[in-house]
Amino acid sequence: MADGVNDRDQVRREHAEWSQATFGNVGPVGPLKHLAKEAIEAAAEPDDLSEWADMQFLMWDAQRRAGITDEQITKAMIDKLAVNKQRSWPEPKDGEPRLHIKEQPAPVVPVVPVVPATLPCSVELKPGLIIGKGCKTETLLTALRRRADYNADIDAMTPEERAEHDASIKAFKAMLAAAPQSPGSEPATVPGKWIPVSERMPEDRISVILWDAEIGEVTSGHYSHKTQTFYHCGDAIENEITHWMPLPAGPQESKS
Structure with missing residues (x-):
């Protein structure tokens, strides 16, 4: 022993x-x-x-x-x-959690709120981040759940992992700020150039490449002018999108 x-x-x-x-x-x-x-x-x-x-x-x-x-x-x-x-316990059931008290009061049935299918008005999640009127409510809830998962991952990081995460985002932001634009051209017509959302938004529902500044990742999606929201695979993007660029043009057939 x-x-x-x-x-x-x-x-x-x-x-x-x-x-x-x-x-x-x-x-x-x-x-x-x-x-x-x-x-x-x-x-x-x-x-x-x-x-x-x-x-x-x-x-x-x-x-x-x-x-x-x-x-x-x-x-x-x-x-x-x-x-x-000192407690009374119910008969155990395999695979079920044990309740604390054998005689359970009748469950209180909560009043289920009526949730509209789409947002009746704009919702400001945080300063500068607004989910527009007409956005699907389920889309917003999905974005909030993903945000909660992301925050949990951040909280679980070690100080070294958090420092590396923040440094990579800071470095990419600096790279975006220093990225040159071709003079005399509309940004949306210049392939491979990041465009700040403060200068220009993408065309309505046109797929583009996005920079998610909060998690430091490049993703894809589109912007809805109606809801004033970025989307990825049908889900609203809650994080702050600071830059975007057009998708690369497809290969052109050579003319003989």
């Missing part, structure tokens, strides 16, 4: 050293969010011991980064066990 405890303590110390060297001084939120993902994977394959190992690593890491000692955890477990023993 002692050897098993010693092995476990050794693994715990080695994991803490590796995690600290790899991820630096970040808080417990990232490991806890990752723990939720691993728990779902373990539920799908409960016999996979590697999933259990990952969950234990993440629990150790979150506890250490939160500054919580084993003694504090043990005290909390003793108190919580006493509370749980």
Whole structure:
């Protein structure tokens, strides 16, 4: 038994050293969010011991980064066990989460709000970013969900990853600002030239190349003059689009 405890303590110390060297001084939120993902994977394959190992690593890491000692955890477990023993529990069902109280009150049916299919008015998500009237409501909700996922990814970054991410965006913005335009030509007719949206918007519903300044990525999409919104694959782009350029012209057949 002692050897098993010693092995476990050794693994715990080695994991803490590796995690600290790899991820630096970040808080417990990232490991806890990752723990939720691993728990779902373990539920799908409960016999996979590697999933259990990952969950234990993440629990150790979150506890250490939160500054919580084993003694504090043990005290909390003793108190919580006493509370749980006083509760009435329903019959367990495999694959279902256990409810805390056996006698559950009748569920309150919430009033479902009537959501219009399209926005009845413009919505300002943040200063300078407006989703125009007439945009599909589901499109806006999808954009907001994607934004939440992106913010979660940013929060989970290590300081080094965040610095690299911000530096790449800053460098590309500087490149766009320094990009020359051919004199005497309309920007939209010059292939390979980035056009600031402050100077000119694309034609209505014409596919173009877009620069997403917030996440530092090049994407494609179109602009709707009606809703005053950029779209990608039918979904509204919530992030700030600062530049665009026409798609490259297709190959021309040579005339003999």
